[in-house]
Amino acid sequence: MKYSIIYSALAYFITTLSYSQLDSIQKLDEVFVVDRQINRFSTGQILQSISSQTLKETPGLLTDVLKENTPIFFKQNGYGMVSSPSFRGTTAQQTAVVWNGFNINSQFNGQTDFNTLLVDGFDELSVRPGGGSVIYGTGAIGGSIHLKNELRFSGETNSSLSARVGSFSTYQNLLKASTSNDKWSLSLALSRLSSENDYDWPGTNRQNLNGEFEHYNANLSVSRKIDQNNRITYHGMYFNGDRNFSLVFPSDTPSNYANEDHRHMLEWESRFSEVKSVFKLAYFDEFFEYTANVNTPRPTGATAQTALARYSLFYTYRDFDFNVLSEYNYSTADGANVLSESRTIASFALLSKYHWNDLTAEVSVRQEYSDVYDSPFLFSSGLNYEFSNYVTAKANVSKNFRIPTFNDLYWEGSGRTDLLPETSNQAEASLIFSDTKDKHQLSLTGYYNDITNLIRWTPNTENIWQPENVDKVETYGLEANFRSQLQYGEHKLRINSLYAYTISENKQTGFQLTYVPKHQLTNNLTYEFGRFSTKVQSLFNGEVFTRANNSEGDILEDYMLWNASVSYLLPEFQDLKLSFQVRNIADTPYQTLENRPLPGRHFFIQTQLNF
Amino acid sequence: MKQYSNLFLLLLSILIVSCNSDDDNNEPFIPDGDYFDGTLILNEGGFSGSSSVSFISNDLSEVENSIFENTNADQSVGLFPQSIFFDGDRAFIISNGSNKISVVNRFTFKLMETIEGDLNVPRYGTVLNGKAYVTNQAAFNSDQDDFVAVIDLETLQVEETVLLGAVAEHIVNANETIYIQNPSLFGSENPVNSVSVFNPSSNSIEDVIQVGDNLNSLKAFNNKIYALDDDGVKIINTADFNIETTINKPENSVSLNNLRIESGQMYYTSGTAVYSSSLSATELSSEIIFDYESELTNGTLYGFDVNEGQFYLADAADFASNGSVFIYSSSGDLLADFTVGLNPNGFYFQ
Numbered sequence: 001m002k003y004s005i006i007y008s009a010l011a012y013f014i015t016t017l018s019y020s021q022l023d024s025i026q027k028l029d030e031v032f033v034v035d036r037q038i039n040r041f042s043t044g045q046i047l048q049s050i051s052s053q054t055l056k057e058t059p060g061l062l063t064d065v066l067k068e069n070t071p072i073f074f075k076q077n078g079y080g081m082v083s084s085p086s087f088r089g090t091t092a093q094q095t096a097v098v099w100n101g102f103n104i105n106s107q108f109n110g111q112t113d114f115n116t117l118l119v120d121g122f123d124e125l126s127v128r129p130g131g132g133s134v135i136y137g138t139g140a141i142g143g144s145i146h147l148k149n150e151l152r153f154s155g156e157t158n159s160s161l162s163a164r165v166g167s168f169s170t171y172q173n174l175l176k177a178s179t180s181n182d183k184w185s186l187s188l189a190l191s192r193l194s195s196e197n198d199y200d201w202p203g204t205n206r207q208n209l210n211g212e213f214e215h216y217n218a219n220l221s222v223s224r225k226i227d228q229n230n231r232i233t234y235h236g237m238y239f240n241g242d243r244n245f246s247l248v249f250p251s252d253t254p255s256n257y258a259n260e261d262h263r264h265m266l267e268w269e270s271r272f273s274e275v276k277s278v279f280k281l282a283y284f285d286e287f288f289e290y291t292a293n294v295n296t297p298r299p300t301g302a303t304a305q306t307a308l309a310r311y312s313l314f315y316t317y318r319d320f321d322f323n324v325l326s327e328y329n330y331s332t333a334d335g336a337n338v339l340s341e342s343r344t345i346a347s348f349a350l351l352s353k354y355h356w357n358d359l360t361a362e363v364s365v366r367q368e369y370s371d372v373y374d375s376p377f378l379f380s381s382g383l384n385y386e387f388s389n390y391v392t393a394k395a396n397v398s399k400n401f402r403i404p405t406f407n408d409l410y411w412e413g414s415g416r417t418d419l420l421p422e423t424s425n426q427a428e429a430s431l432i433f434s435d436t437k438d439k440h441q442l443s444l445t446g447y448y449n450d451i452t453n454l455i456r457w458t459p460n461t462e463n464i465w466q467p468e469n470v471d472k473v474e475t476y477g478l479e480a481n482f483r484s485q486l487q488y489g490e491h492k493l494r495i496n497s498l499y500a501y502t503i504s505e506n507k508q509t510g511f512q513l514t515y516v517p518k519h520q521l522t523n524n525l526t527y528e529f530g531r532f533s534t535k536v537q538s539l540f541n542g543e544v545f546t547r548a549n550n551s552e553g554d555i556l557e558d559y560m561l562w563n564a565s566v567s568y569l570l571p572e573f574q575d576l577k578l579s580f581q582v583r584n585i586a587d588t589p590y591q592t593l594e595n596r597p598l599p600g601r602h603f604f605i606q607t608q609l610n611f
Numbered sequence: 612m613k614q615y616s617n618l619f620l621l622l623l624s625i626l627i628v629s630c631n632s633d634d635d636n637n638e639p640f641i642p643d644g645d646y647f648d649g650t651l652i653l654n655e656g657g658f659s660g661s662s663s664v665s666f667i668s669n670d671l672s673e674v675e676n677s678i679f680e681n682t683n684a685d686q687s688v689g690l691f692p693q694s695i696f697f698d699g700d701r702a703f704i705i706s707n708g709s710n711k712i713s714v715v716n717r718f719t720f721k722l723m724e725t726i727e728g729d730l731n732v733p734r735y736g737t738v739l740n741g742k743a744y745v746t747n748q749a750a751f752n753s754d755q756d757d758f759v760a761v762i763d764l765e766t767l768q769v770e771e772t773v774l775l776g777a778v779a780e781h782i783v784n785a786n787e788t789i790y791i792q793n794p795s796l797f798g799s800e801n802p803v804n805s806v807s808v809f810n811p812s813s814n815s816i817e818d819v820i821q822v823g824d825n826l827n828s829l830k831a832f833n834n835k836i837y838a839l840d841d842d843g844v845k846i847i848n849t850a851d852f853n854i855e856t857t858i859n860k861p862e863n864s865v866s867l868n869n870l871r872i873e874s875g876q877m878y879y880t881s882g883t884a885v886y887s888s889s890l891s892a893t894e895l896s897s898e899i900i901f902d903y904e905s906e907l908t909n910g911t912l913y914g915f916d917v918n919e920g921q922f923y924l925a926d927a928a929d930f931a932s933n934g935s936v937f938i939y940s941s942s943g944d945l946l947a948d949f950t951v952g953l954n955p956n957g958f959y960f961q
Contacts, residue, residue: 077659204685248660249689249709251727293731298750336752337798412798458929459911463868514931546661547953549932554661595660 032151032185032223034233034267035101036278036314037135038126040321041351043362044382044396046430046445048481050125056162056608057565057579060120060172060193060215062097062112066145068522068537068563070127071479071500073544074114075515078246078596080197080213083115087142088129088447089475089504089516091454093402094141094422096132100149100235100265102282105139107304107331108338110405116241116259118217120162120174121189123150129479130447131426133400134349134366134380135325141400141424141451149221149235151185152178159611166581166604169196182225189219197246202589202600210254210294211246215239229271238262244294248595254295259288276314283307302335304406323351325366331406339410345370345403358386372409376401376423394430399423408455408467420469424451439486445479472507492528497521511550515593517542517558531569538562546594559590575610644718646678650918651959652925652936653704654952655691662692663952664704664720671938674949679704679715683722688713695959696736696743698764702959703743705733712736712745714767717961729769730760739784739811741765746779746791747772754778754796759789761814773814775807785831786849787811792829792838793819806838808852818852828870828879832890837877839870843895844877858888861897869915878917885915885922885943901943910935916958921946925955 038047050069058065063074063083072095073086084092093110096103097117105112119125125147132140159177164170171194178187197211216239223233239261244254265282289301310327325348332342349366362382368375380398387393402422409415428447434440454471478501486493500520504513512518519542526535539561547554565581580603587600649668656662663677675681679688690708697703702717703726712726712733736745741764749756757779761771777793784790789809795802804826808818823840830837836847843860847853860867864881871878878887879895884902888895903912903924913934914925920941927934934955938946 249687249706249711251709251711252690253708253710253732292752293750296750296756298752300752456929463911547932548929551933551950554933593659 032153032233033100033124033148034235034265034280035098035146035148036312037101037323037351038098038128038146041135041323041353041362041364042128042382043353043360043384044394044430045128045130045428046394046432046443046481048127048129050127052123055120055122055125056160056174057606058120059164059170059604060118060174060191060217061115062117062119062145063114065119065125066114066127068524068539069498071498071502071520071522072127072143073502073515073517073520073541073592075593076115076596076598077593078197078208078211079199079599080115080195080211080243081246081596082113084111085114085142086504086513086516088449088477089502089513090142090449090451090473091513093139093405094424094451096136096138096140096144098136098140098144098146099237099263100147101280102263102265102284102308103137103139104261104263104284106286107306107333107406108286108288108302109407110139110402115243116215116239116261117147118191118193118215118239119147120172121176121191121217121219122147123187124148129445130396130428131380131398131400131424133378134364134398135351137347137366137368138401138403138421141402141422141426141449149187149219151180151187151221151223151233153180153182153185153223153225155181160608161611162606162608164604164606167602168199168599170194170604184225185221185223187219187221189217191217199599199602201597202584202587204589204597206250208597208599209247209250210244213241213243215241215243231269232267233269234264234266236262236264246596253293256291256294256297257288258291259286261286274316278310278312278314280310280312281308282310300336302333302338304331304333306331319355321351321353321355323349325349325351333406333410337412338406339412339415341406341410343370343372343406343409360384368403370403372417373404373419373421375403375421389436390433392432392434394432395428397425397427399425402455404455404467411467414457414464414466416467419455419467420453422451422453422455422469424449426450440484441482443479443481447475447477447479449475451475473504473513474507475502475504477502490530492526494524494526494528496524498523506548509549511548512545514546514548515544515556517544519558531571532567533569534564534566536562536564541590541592544592554594556591556594559588560586561588561590562586575608577606577608579606579608580604581606644716644720645675646720647718647961649961650923651695651702651961652914652951652955653692653695653957653959654934655693655954655956657930657953658690660687660690661953662688662690662706664688664692665936665949665951665955667936667938667947667949671947674936674951676950676952678720679713679722682720683715686713686722693733694735694957696738697959698738698743703736705736705745707732707734707748712762724767726762726767726769729772731756731758733760734780735782736762737782737784737789738764739787739789742770742811744782744784744789744809744811746775746782748779751797754793754799759791759809761811771814773809773816775816777803777805777807777819781829783829783831783836784811785836786834788817788849790829790831790836790847792826794826795824804840806836806847820847820852820854822854825866827866827868830870830872832872837870837872839867839879841866843867844870858892858895860895864895864897867895871915871917873917873920878922880912880915883912885939900941901939903937903939913954914956914958916960918958918960923958925951925958927954927956930954 085095087095097112129143132144157179162174164172174191176189194214218238267280284306287303291299313324315322329345334340347368351364353362366378382396404419426449430445432443451473453469480499482497484495504516521540562585567579570576652665689706693707704713714724732748734746743762745760781792791807793805806820810817823842826840828839844858846856848855869880910926913927916923922939924937
């Protein structure tokens with residue numbers, strides 16, 4: 001009897017031990033991403049993640065993913081055409097797109113065309129509203145979008161295949177594969193999206209003409225653990241896009257835009273007890289070619305290269321987290337209308353965070369030095385405070401900037417090297433209410449953003465267009481997000497609602513900026529029952545002004561869109577998932593840029609296989 | 612009852628008389644349509660259309676915007692309407708972005724027909740002997756594909772296209788001959804500015820007259836051609852196609868634009884200032900009639916014209932707001948101002 005008690009205790013101990021061992025193995029297998037700062041230094045700000053599964057299930061363009069999951073407004077020249085974001089009422093150049101920790105906005109115009117990024121092959125997308133220039137540099141004023149590749153050392157091999165076919169001869173294919181052992185990890189994603197894009201314009205007898213596109217994207221990530229403390233990682237991406245530009249009127253001159261970007265980064269991470277050192281090298285190449293008339297092609301194009309070296313030290317001391325960052329950035333550009341010039345930027349940043357019981361505080365600073373223009377001193381300071389298990393408060397103030405682009409500086413006959421960066425002083429505060437299990441959450445955020453020295457191109461007295469630091473803009477608003485998960489037996493229900501109220505005023509005139517809706521509301525409802533799931537989505541956009549003088553007759557009216565999908569999972573057949581989607585169910589005519597109608601009701605069928 | 616009949620007859624006779632007088636001669640007549648006694652303003656819009664035509668009545672009492680759209684439902688003058696030319700009671704609105712010419716009744720603005728095909732970035736037109744001659748720039752980065760489209764004004768078909776071998780811009784006619792402004796190709800390392808002489812009977816280039824840098828205006832007046840470049844105004848003789856006189860601009864004055872000629876006077880602008888000189892002057896005057904200071908933030912002088920001694924200025928503001936039109940007296944006093952469409956670029960007087 002006694003023996004058996006000891007035996008039982010021993011057995012219990014062994015079992016516990018083995019469980020805890022499993023725990024430590026699972027910890028070792030944690031997902032590895034190279035953008036280390038986004039999760040660590042976002043104090044006072046809200047971070048929203050969009051999962052790999054969501055990325056796979058939305059049409060592959062970044063515009064679609066963000067339009068449905070965030071309050072960012074996109075101005076599109078027709079479906080799949082040039083797409084410019086307005087994040088918290090800011091301009092298209094004031095949203096930073098960050099690829100594995102590096103800002104990839106174009107060197108030419110300072111913005112990302114959100115329809116030239118295929119994102120279904122990425123593993124996670126994070127969206128952080130508000131300033132982020134201290135870490136991510138230029139353009140992180142309205143917010144930043146983070147594209148991430150993940151690597152694991154789990155010893156598993158996974159692959160998935162997805163195919164999507166739909167209206168307007170749209171075809172989308174994705175292959176993702178990853179494999180690893182305890183030393184190596186490899187991941188690959190290939191995706192393709194093409195469409196004739198010849199949709200009927202709802203409510204008219206016209207059709208979208210010359211809108212076809214074909215895009216390819218490849219992601220490759222490799223990581224090798226050299227020993228316990230050293231690891232070398234490579235991430236690469238390649239994008240090739242070929243688009244015609246939709247016509248406004250049938251007799252317009254048909255044009256084409258092709259672009260090819262590749263980006264590479266290599267990093268070496270070493271750990272010495274409390275210190276982690278990361279040395280990164282990166283090389284980006286962007287190229288575009290514009291053909292004004294496809295019938296008599298005389299393409300003009302330009303190319304820009306960026307070489308970057310970045311060294312970061314992460315140091316944890318008791319309740320403190322420090323990160324010292326230094327970076328050297330050399331960019332060159334060459335092509336039609338842009339003088340062949342280069343630009344050098346050196347930057348230094350210190351990020352520090354203090355964590356004490358329910359309080360987290362962060363103070364971060366950055367200074368850049370460029371050989372062309374003067375940079376302001378940037379900072380970010382944030383607080384998180386947990387009042388209780390149910391209520392958390394966050395607050396952040398920061399100074400951010402957007403540097404003049406190659407077009408601004410070196411456009412033939414127009415560029416000016418005496419421009420100043422655009423600067424933004426901003427503050428935000430959030431309250432987050434949640435239950436202990438985090439099944440229901442409501443967050444409310446208010447923000448204020450004061451932006452000066454906005455660069456605008458205007459004709460000078462000799463009628464030559466030139467950039468100038470002229471505008472001042474004030475934006476403020478409110479964002480609310482409600483998330484809830486309910487489960488009853490096999491029935492699962494998920495709700496996600498977003499509301500954004502946005503005021504963005506030109507300070508000289510008092511007018512709301514064009515194409516910034518004051519109200520936006522997005523609702524997602526997902527219901528799962530066993531192998532079956534269905535999703536209903538509604539998107540409301542308030543009216544927008546199309547003229548800077550807010551003239552009453554020149555508006556795009558508000559609209560409400562409905563999307564729905566049903567899926568069925570067949571686990572016995574390689575986890576085959578069959579989905580059927582209907583978008584714009586009510587066939588609502590709508591535009592996000594005047595005279596650029598977007599598609600009415602259309603359909604997709606998707607199959608996904610996992611191996 | 613009798614009185615009524617008399618009144619009725621009287622009215623009827625007035626109507627008949629006025630109709631008769633219309634039919635009998637081409638002296639000033641009262642046509643149908645709301646857009647008779649006033650000024651048309653062409654608003655070129657932006658990359659997503661939003662082009663329009665506005666009308667200001669001659670008494671400067673009111674403006675009506677979007678007269679083409681209001682008259683012709685679901686129709687548009689197209690992307691970037693560049694200019695209008697007239698033939699009798701027809702107006703031809705040239706859209707350089709949509710490669711078409713909308714033919715409307717000049718006074719009702721009702722769309723009659725659209726000329727499409729065989730046009731490639733059309734810019735300006737002129738009418739001579741039942742034909743319209745329209746310049747086309749084709750590719751912006753080439754000066755070898757620019758051409759003149761010859762349009763039959765009966766059939767409204769493009770009869771022939773004639774390559775110019777130089778950039779094609781403004782086009783005018785004088786003394787039975789067509790003259791085409793050839794500014795240098797944008798960004799060209801060897802800028803060449805010239806005026807092509809186009810023979811309408813053979814549809815060929817008869818001569819090319821070299822002029823100075825930055826040729827920016829070409830006008831026909833009293834059987835002579837006036838070209839404004841960096842040297843000043845060059846007067847071209849239409850008998851032998853030679854430059855017979857150059858009226859130099861003063862040393863200190865910077866680039867001059869927008870040459871207009873009315874009642875023996877030349878008018879031109881520099882920056883936001885307006886100047887005038889007599890046609891018989893030996894040097895262009897540098898005395899400012901008035902300096903237009905934009906009343907809007909970042910306003911820009913985008914269109915300019917002179918009519919019956921009054922100055923018409925179009926301000927495109929920041930190119931994202933509705934534009935404005937300012938009308939000044941001959942002495943430079945502001946008479947009226949109106950809000951018009953997006954990016955107003957020119958005036959046409961009815």
